[in-house]
Structure formats: C-alpha cells, structure tokens
Amino acid sequence: MTVEARIRGTRGTFAFTADLCVGDGEILAVLGPNGAGKTTLLRAIAGLLPIDEGRITIDGTVVDDPAAEVFVPPERRPVGVVFQDCLLFEHLSALDNVAFGLREQGARRADARNRARALLAEVGAQDWADVRPHALSGGQAQRVALARALATEPRLLLLDEPLAALDVQTRAETRRQLRLILERFRGARILVTHDPVDALALADRILILERGEVVQTGTPDEITSRPRSQYVAELVGVNLYRGTADGDHVQVGDAVLTATGTHTGPVMMIIPPNAVVLHRARPTGSARNAWPGTVVALEHLGARGRVRVRVVGPLTIVAEITPAAVAELALTEGTEVWAAVKATEVEVFPA
Amino acid sequence: MGATLAALIFVVPLVGLLWRAPWSSMWSTISSHDARTALRLSLTTSIASTAIAIVLGVPLAWVQAYVDYPGRRVVRAMTLLPMVLPPVVGGIALLLALGKRGLVGQYLDHAGVHLPFHVGGAILAETFVAMPFLVLTVEAAFRSADPRYQDAARTLGASRLHVFRRVTLPMIRPSLLAGAVLCWARALGEFGATITFAGNTQGKTQTLPLFVYIKLEEGNTDAAIVLSLVLLAISLAVLVSLRDRWLSAL
Numbered sequence: 001m002t003v004e005a006r007i008r009g010t011r012g013t014f015a016f017t018a019d020l021c022v023g024d025g026e027i028l029a030v031l032g033p034n035g036a037g038k039t040t041l042l043r044a045i046a047g048l049l050p051i052d053e054g055r056i057t058i059d060g061t062v063v064d065d066p067a068a069e070v071f072v073p074p075e076r077r078p079v080g081v082v083f084q085d086c087l088l089f090e091h092l093s094a095l096d097n098v099a100f101g102l103r104e105q106g107a108r109r110a111d112a113r114n115r116a117r118a119l120l121a122e123v124g125a126q127d128w129a130d131v132r133p134h135a136l137s138g139g140q141a142q143r144v145a146l147a148r149a150l151a152t153e154p155r156l157l158l159l160d161e162p163l164a165a166l167d168v169q170t171r172a173e174t175r176r177q178l179r180l181i182l183e184r185f186r187g188a189r190i191l192v193t194h195d196p197v198d199a200l201a202l203a204d205r206i207l208i209l210e211r212g213e214v215v216q217t218g219t220p221d222e223i224t225s226r227p228r229s230q231y232v233a234e235l236v237g238v239n240l241y242r243g244t245a246d247g248d249h250v251q252v253g254d255a256v257l258t259a260t261g262t263h264t265g266p267v268m269m270i271i272p273p274n275a276v277v278l279h280r281a282r283p284t285g286s287a288r289n290a291w292p293g294t295v296v297a298l299e300h301l302g303a304r305g306r307v308r309v310r311v312v313g314p315l316t317i318v319a320e321i322t323p324a325a326v327a328e329l330a331l332t333e334g335t336e337v338w339a340a341v342k343a344t345e346v347e348v349f350p351a
Numbered sequence: 352m353g354a355t356l357a358a359l360i361f362v363v364p365l366v367g368l369l370w371r372a373p374w375s376s377m378w379s380t381i382s383s384h385d386a387r388t389a390l391r392l393s394l395t396t397s398i399a400s401t402a403i404a405i406v407l408g409v410p411l412a413w414v415q416a417y418v419d420y421p422g423r424r425v426v427r428a429m430t431l432l433p434m435v436l437p438p439v440v441g442g443i444a445l446l447l448a449l450g451k452r453g454l455v456g457q458y459l460d461h462a463g464v465h466l467p468f469h470v471g472g473a474i475l476a477e478t479f480v481a482m483p484f485l486v487l488t489v490e491a492a493f494r495s496a497d498p499r500y501q502d503a504a505r506t507l508g509a510s511r512l513h514v515f516r517r518v519t520l521p522m523i524r525p526s527l528l529a530g531a532v533l534c535w536a537r538a539l540g541e542f543g544a545t546i547t548f549a550g551n552t553q554g555k556t557q558t559l560p561l562f563v564y565i566k567l568e569e570g571n572t573d574a575a576i577v578l579s580l581v582l583l584a585i586s587l588a589v590l591v592s593l594r595d596r597w598l599s600a601l
Contacts, residue, residue, distance in 0.1 A: 048502045074505040087503040091521040100517070101507035152508055 002060075003156050003188050007044055008053035016040055016212040020190075022156075022205075027182060027189045029203030031196060031235065037212040038192040039084075042158050045190065046081050047074035059155055075104070080154030084161040086145035088133035094144045095120065095129040101152035119147040123181055139170045139177075146181060155187040162191070163198055172347060175201055176261065179349060196236045197270055200224065201349050208232055220268075234301060237308065239271040239317050250348055255315035258288045259346035267348050275345035276319035278309060279338040280329055290340040291315055295331055311339050365583070372580055373573040380577040388554050389562035390581070396470065396558060397538040400477035401485075404534050408485040409527070413515075415486070416493035434483045441479055442547025449475070449548075472549035473556040477538035484537055488530030492523035529593055536589045540582060 002023045009016040016037050022028040030038050043049035045056060047063065050071055056064040058079070063072040088097050098116035103109065120126045123143040133141060142162060149157060162178060163171050179202055182189055193199055199206050200220045207217045216228045224240045227233035243252035245263035250256070252269060259269070277283070283290050293313025300307055300323075307326045309319045317339050329337070373380075380386060414420075415427060433441055449456040449466050459466065466472040496519060504518040505511075520527070542560040549556040551565065559578060567575040 043502075046502075046506050048505070074502070075508045075510055077506075079506060081503065081506040083499065083503055085499075087497075087500055089500065089504075089518060089521075091524070100504070100509075104508035104513060148507065 002057075003045070003190070004055075004057040005041075005045055006054040007041065007051050007056065009040070009044070009051050014212055018207075018209065018212070018214050020207055020214070020217075022188045022190055024188055025186060026205065027191060027203045029191045029193060029199035029206045030209055031193055031199040031206055032209035033235070034194055035211075036209045038194070038209055039160060040212075041209070042081075042160050042190065042192050045156070046079050046158055047072060047077045078155040080149035080152060080157045082142075082145050082149045082157070082159040082162050085165055086133070086141040088136075088141055088144060088148070090133050093130050093132060094125065094136065097133065097144060098148045098151050101148065105152060116147070116151060119151050120144070122150075122184075123147045124177070137170070138166045139174045142166070142174055143177065143181075146178070150185060157182075157185060157187060157189045159189065159191045161193055163193070163195065169344075172260070172344070175347070176349070178202065196238050197272055197347060200236070200238060200240060200270055201268075201347055206236075208235065237273060237318060237320075239273065239276075241269045241271075241315070243267055243269050245348060248343070250346070252315060255291060257315070257341070257346055258343045259348045260344050261348060263348050263350065265350070267350055270347040271317065271341055271345065272347075273308065273318045273320035274306075275341055276317055276321075277340045278311070278319055278321060278325070278329060278331070279340060280336075282338050283340045285340070288343045289346065290338050292336065292338050293317070295333055295335045295337060298326065298331060298333065311337060313339065315339075317341075368576060368579060368583065371572075372576055376573060377577050377580075380574050381581065383574075385553065386562065386574065386578060389557055389559045389578075392470075392473075392554065392557065393539055393559035396473045396477055397481075397535055397541075399474045400481060400538045401531055401535040403474070403478050404482040404485045404538075405527075405531055408482050408530075408534075409489055412486045412489035412493055416490050430486050431483050433480050434487075438480055438541065438543025438545075439547050442476060442544035445472075445476060445479060445544065445548040467548060468550040468552060468556060470549075470555055473545050473558060476544040476548045477541045480541050480544050481534045481537040485530040485534040488526050488533065489523060492526030492530075493519070496522050532589055532593060536586060539585060 002021060004021045006019045007016065014037070018037070018041050020028065030041060032038050040049065044051050044064070051064050051066060053066060055062060058077060062068070062070050063077055064070065088094070089100065092100065095113060095116050098119050099112040102112035102115055107115070117126065117129060120129055123146050125140060125143040125147060128136060128140055128144065133144070136144065163175055166174055175198065182202065191198065191202055203220065205217065205219055206223050208215050208223070210231060216223060216232050220240065223232065223236050224238065227236060241252045243250045245265060245267040247262055248259055250259055250267060250269050257269070291314050293311035295309055296312050297310040298307055305323070306320045307323055309321060309326070309331060311317050311319060319339060331337070411430065415423065446453065446467060448454045449459065451457070451460050451467065456466065466475055500518055500522065501514050504514045509517060540560055541558070542564070545556065545558060546561055551557050551561050557565070559582060563575050563578045566578070
C-alpha cells in the first residue's frame, strides 16, 4: 500500500503546500520546527482537518479531494494515530482504551478485551491493563497509546511527536522501544517530530517542513551529509556516525565510544551537538567518552543564541555551546580542546 | 465588621429556625397525611423536572458550546434569564404563554393538554426556573473539555454520535452530576413560578414550599418550621455533596 498526499491549504495567513508519498513498510519522518505545519499535515491525512485544495490517497483510495467533493471522515479511514500527550481516555482503564477501537468495529466486549490484552503484551504494557491513564508514567502511557492505535489494524500509522512529552532519560529508552514496535508493524508509518534525533533514529526517509513548505526529502544519510540549506543544516546538525558495536562499545574509525544499551554488528550512532562539552584540559568528570581535537570552525547560530564549534580529532564532532562558554574557553580556530560526551547521550541503533 | 455582619445575615436566620424547632412533635408533623402528600409531590415534580432538564438541557448545552450560529448569544441570555428573573414574573409569563387562553396554551387546551393548575404545570414551572443551572454547568464543561480526545475517538472508528456517548459524556460526567443536583435543589425549592402558574391545589400542585407557606398563613407555625427544616436538611446535603465541585463546575 502507499499513501500519497498533495495538500494545498490556508489557515488564516498561513499557506500550506506539501506533497508526500510513503510506501508499505516505510517510516517517513516529517521534521520541522514548531509552527511549520507538521501537525496540520498529519491532521489532514487523518481526516481531522479537511484540505482546501489537493488530494490525499490512501492505498489507491481517494480520501480527500475537495475538487471532486470527496471526503472520507476520520472514522472510515484506515489510519491509526498516536497523539501528542497520548490522549488516553481518563474514564477507561488502559485495557479498555485499547479495546475502544475494537468495540467500535463491532467486537464483543470479551473478545475486544482479549485482543486488547494481547496488544498490551506486544508493547510490553500488560502489567498496566487495569490502571487508569492518570496513574501511568509518560513512557507507559506512550506504549498504551501505541497499542490503542494499532488495535484497529490500520494500514497507515501516524505518530505526532510521540516522544515530546517525555523527559530526557525516558526518551532514549522509549525511542528504542518505539523503534522495535514500529519495525513489527507492517503498514506505512508517518512520524511527526521537531527533534532531529527522533527522525534520524527512527525513519527510513525524512521530509523537512519549514513554514508550510517541503524544503528537502531524503534518507537520514542524505539529509545529514548534504543538507540543502543553511536551515536544514542547522536543524539536522547532529553528529551521525556509522560504526560497529560490541556490547556497549561502538567503534567509529579509530575512536571507541561507550554508549548505554547493548548492540552487536553495524550500527548508527547519534550524538546531539548540545550534549558535547568542550574542555581545555582532559576532563576528569563523569563523562566516559573524551578525546582531544582541534577547533576548525566557529559559527554563531543567531536565532538560538548558541555557537557551533567543529572539532577535528579521532572523531570529528560538532558541539553546540553558549557564547559565554566560547569566551570562557577562549576558543578560536586552531585551539586545542577536549571533547566529552556522557554515555547516556550517545544514541545507538542498528544500521 | 462588615464581614461579621454579612456572615451573621446568613447565620442568624438558621439559628432562629433551629431555636424554635418543635423537636418533640417533629415526627408526627412530618408523617401527617397532608405533609406526606406535599413531600411526595415535591419529590415527584422536582425529579421529573430534573429529568426533563437533562434530556433537553444537555443537547442545548452541547449546541451552545459547539455550534456557532447567529443568535447564539441571544439564546444564551434567554436560557440564563430565569436565574435572575423574579420567579413570579416567570410564572405570569408561563401563564400568558401556556394558560388556557395563552399564546400557545389555547391550542394545547384544544388538544386536551391542560398545564395550569395541574401537576404538569408545576413540573413545567420548576423546569423553567431550574434548567438554567444544568445548562450553564454542562455548557461550561463542554467548553473546557479538550476536543482532541474527540479527535482521538474518531480516528479509532467512532462516529460523532458514539464519540458523544462514549467519550464526551463520560468526560463531563462530574459536571453533569453537579448540574443535575443544583437543578434538582432549585426545582425542589421552587415557589413563585409554581404558585403563579400552577396554583396551590393540594395533591396536585401544592409542593412542599407552598405547603410551608400555607401552614404559616394558617397560624400553624410548628408545622411550617418542621417542614422548613426538612428542606434545609436537603439543601445542606446538596451542599455537602457538591463541596468541591460547586465553584469549579460553575
């Protein structure tokens, strides 16, 4: 199956243009800053927001085409949605939240509950079946929301900022879980996020949306190695490496880094620039990954009030630090520094 | 000083009521035939008018909260008017509209529906005065309910009607309960509109507040006090049951 969307729309003064195509078994990440129109795009595909112009096709069936006066309401689209903040129904237990869609499809209560129990087990949430949503942690609610969206066996799964509400510690763990679950789901998946790490770690293909327009699409490799604009470069300016893992160690070129979690064989590794700390001397703190290098470029990010520092060494890395830190370390091109990253900040996933 | 006086204005009449209460003859007064008839009628009519208010008021609250139509503000003002209108004015208005020779009443009369001076009239008068409490409470709840939950339900295959029944209604349930209790308490205490529109016929339209008033007129102060205490006890029970929701729901 494939999903094709050509969407033209206006919301107030905001004009929106997006074409996208996602195939069976593919994960497409829609990446962009807040207000870029990501959620608008997702709501249009789900049928929660009729489009002004264009056409949305799911699996060959036109679901929205204002010119032809076709509009299939959300309840009749083969689409499952994992919403930001999960939006679990507070008056129902986790189990009955998952059973909700099955009941709507006409399943008997007992059958729906049995199936829901199996789904909760699939996402590792069977222990919380009888718990009300308010008593679930962010990560737990996330899994229940995923099970609920998958219960109706949608052919297209939409995920709206599924990790945004989680704290840093839970995020990495939930991202790993999410990746495993998404891999088992057979249909097409569209993931909306403002976090480049989510997009790079989870998607086969990335579509970058800025002010309601698609500015670039490509594989994570293509996007990070050949960003087509300064904006994209800044947005996905994460450190992405290919390496080989052995337990919690990852070999990248001559460098060996420590990460959390266990992997074997070829992997991708992501280090967010704002997780890199620069020192003038070898750091003695808790960071387990530290290596020397030379500053080759300093670049001010006006909008964010940060400075990007490119350090060449055994592992070439970009750090994003404050202007105050640049001044304190007296960084200029040619300065010798140590770059340090905590193991918990190193994201590793199978290549 | 002002605050103390204000508090006293509320407290002193209640103390007066309790001070004069004829505790020894209480039970015999409550269990007298006339009092029981009035109490039963009051319960029946107030529960009936609350049921009508729920059946009609919830859809009205839904439309007022979600549908943007011309004249919505006027309708809101009209539905809330009975809360500030003197009940006797409401009773006269009902009489002119639905009385035997009223605007609509003349046709109802032809059709064999007689409201004034019948139980139906008492129920209608109570509904007129009490329904705004329910509509206001429920409408506020609809407005504050996060619409994204309804979106979520639709993507799970629920039609608009199912979304309302299985998601929206359970979400606003606490407010619906609070609104219904407020509405019922107001209906139970209704006096002005009922006596004006429905009259004061024993067993038909003489509800408990009317009965209390008549007893006082007849000089049977003890009976009036005892039955006032019954109404007071019910009001207190309502207050206690709504303790936390009273302000938040309104």
